[in-house]
Amino acid sequence: MPRVTLISKPGCHLCDDARAIIARVTQDLGESFEELDILERPDLLERYAEEIPVTLVDGRQLDFWRVNEARLRAALSQPLR
Template identity: 35%
Template sequence: MVALTFLTRVDCHLCETAREAVAEAVAGRDVKVTEIDIDTDDDLSGQYGWDVPVVLLDGRQHSFHRVDADRLSRAIEALGA
């Protein structure tokens, strides 16, 4: 199983678009998606600030600001999901 962490914040239009790309990329795959609002975590807010949305795959940053569903899908496939 691949762990995908999706870092967002409220009222983020890029996050809404990225959420759709993430959903497309993980559909039918063995991926556990965890969405976190960075404004609820001081460490994440300090680390990522205005760089949301951010996608982490197994703890490593895959993308930020814009999420390309095809690129994300290939990365998930490469990790075995």
Template identity: 40%
Template sequence: MSESPEVAVDLLTTPGCHLCAEALRVTEEVCAEFGITPEEINIEHDDALRAQFAEEIPVLRINGKVRDFWKIDPVRLRRLLAEAA
């Protein structure tokens, strides 16, 4: 597929989170299919993000909009990225 630099994918995580590690693996794998490099954001370094998302980590955002949390479904992520591209 062609590169989609206009699509921004962020994964909000915390260290030591097993759900975050799995979500990052799935997110990186699916994003690579679209030529997108996701950004992992550690919420421990941002008081506002930690206050907003502490109970939902990991959180997937596409173009700044929360699209998923806890478990990232690769089929759903492919559909969301195709829609965003």
């Protein structure tokens, strides 16, 4: 199961930036990530409509709008809880 989840939507340039950072970090660290389209998930749309892209690590929100690469690397260096 991927430790990182990116909640995004099509045509979102911030989502493109977040995806690139997440892909690089997860590849560097031997992790994987999944991406969920907020437009296909009413529950996510209700919760995160104004915050996308949203980055979750181990199911917890880490960042929104922009991904902080150092914070993502630090979160992934922690053991899975």
